[in-house]
Amino acid sequence: MSESKENVLDPIVSLCKRRGFIFQSSEVYGGFAGFWDYGPMGCELKNNIKSAWWQSTVRLREDVAGLDASIIMHPAIWKASGHLDTFADPMCMCKSCKKLVRADQTWDIFAESAIMEALRPLITDGRADAGKTANWCKGRAKSIAPNLFAVANAETRLPVIFDKIPVCDSAQTLYTLLALPEGAEHVLPCPYCGGEMTEPRPFNMMFKTIVGPVEDQANAAYLRPETAQAIFAQFQNILATSRQQVPFGVAQIGKSFRNEITPRNYTFRSREFEQMELEFFIKPDEAVELIHGNVITLADNPDLAEPQPAWGWEVWHKYWVEQRKNWLIHTVGLPEKSFVEYWQTADELAHYARACVDIQYAFPFGVQELEGIAARSDFDLTQHQTHSGKTMEVFDEALKLACKPMTPEARDAFTQKVEADWTRRGKDPALARQFAATLFEGKYIPHVIEPSAGVDRLALALLCNAYVEETVTDEKGNSEIRTVLRLSPKIAPIKIAVFPLVKNKPELYAKARDVFKKLQRRWNCFWDESGAIGRRYRRQDEVGTPFCVTVDFQTLDDNTVTLRDRDSMQQERISLDALIAKLDDTLL
């Protein structure tokens, strides 16, 4: 299996280069890792994917508006979103076993064993259960390790740490606990082999640049690592100008940049990539309950065809999972059985996420994520409200009206219910009271469902799915290999190729040019007059052109042409008008 993994993409990579889908960036200078160029066929393919997404996500809906934001934004955005902190992971490498470990995870492992060591007397005395204590240590280690790491170069902050380690009471104890020689270098041994580790080096995943003429770190800015944050930052502007009301969404397609340590698997993990993201804003469940008296959950087994006002976040999330799957299957033609819907487990979820579904495609190099549909609660908007000082709340007329007749007792009861619920979910109950009070005024920060897809990953998945080498046998019994890209007609780069049956008959040639010009006004067409007709068909098969039209002598008499189908290789005689009607039907 691991042997066969080698070069599984080769035929596809080769075809993509030969036929102008994908080139290595800067190839004449030896290439540039993690960057790719889309050639004549590739850019048509990508444009078709993007416009199909835009069509179904924005144009065919009334509740989604578009945005095209700048790539470089105020650095504070990345502070608020958390990218500045979590994208700057310092890493250590073991000098002997060469393993790379996130610096805070080294501490993680040490903190765990140190706390365990400190608690051992309790277990020995029989006052604590060994298994439970071990689990507790693991949890504690996770929460204190980042602080331990921070403190490694700032001993003044030690007391902060001690607050979190009740068993410690002095710096001396900490050093003893961690088995560190006092005043020694604060780089820990390798957690795997005990070897010496290098100094932690920052691996910032965000590309940094300087804005303005002065080369000063104070003017540092970043290329966005995701498109989503601009939508949150512009939330109030869009709300004010789009005439939308919650629930509604904002869609954006654009480039994002991540300085990946290891770009691999062709275009799958690139340093520059394109995303299609939707942030769909919904009312918090508490607001839905106040307005409608109940919240529809998945337990109610709701019909997901049309959004309903009383849907809770859970149903909205499921709705978007279904929407996205339908689009993948029916619009861009990814077979249902070629991908899996993976629901992240509780401990895989980011702390602010309530649910996240990964749509994973079975690539030749493994099952990998194509798209994620996350329920991100009100985390992002709240972050930007906190950091910017600008409100991200919306005013909801229906909510205000619903709350108006509520008695003080009813409000108290509701508030207590929210407090209990928040406590159960591990959120600060003190904030619940404030949240409820805001709701009674008809205001809230919307929650968000985020379907986020990678254009390049999807393009690669579609190419992998479409690539077929089939054996064709002619009447004489000769077999040969036919290479075909079975792309969905909607996303195929070229829709129709037009051929004159022969090119040395001026009348026929002119007629074929007329047909070509006529079709070209509607679709991306390709003209080919060279070589035998069969060769021309096969050339189109390799770039996935679904239809070929051949103009022959009969066309001159009755305005009919032969229409050849890519997949079946069957031909039919059809009038030009009927052809246009048929293609309209298939391609729109």
Added chain:
RNA sequence: GCGAGCGUAACUCAGUUGGUAGAGUGCCACCUUGCCAAGGUGGUUGUCGAGGGUUCGAGUCCCUUCGCUCGCUCCA
């Protein structure tokens, strides 16, 4: 970032112990051609990934670098 392997025409690949590059396919032109890559004639292609070194002479040996593949690692 580390380790291993690899890098010759647009594609797939030859290239013997160092002697200034080949094949097939493709592509282009003309002829031919009445529907599935295989007719005829002619033509096109490379700083042998890049830079440096050894040598009279390097695709071939050495060093550096870039890129690709695999493994480790990472991955909102």
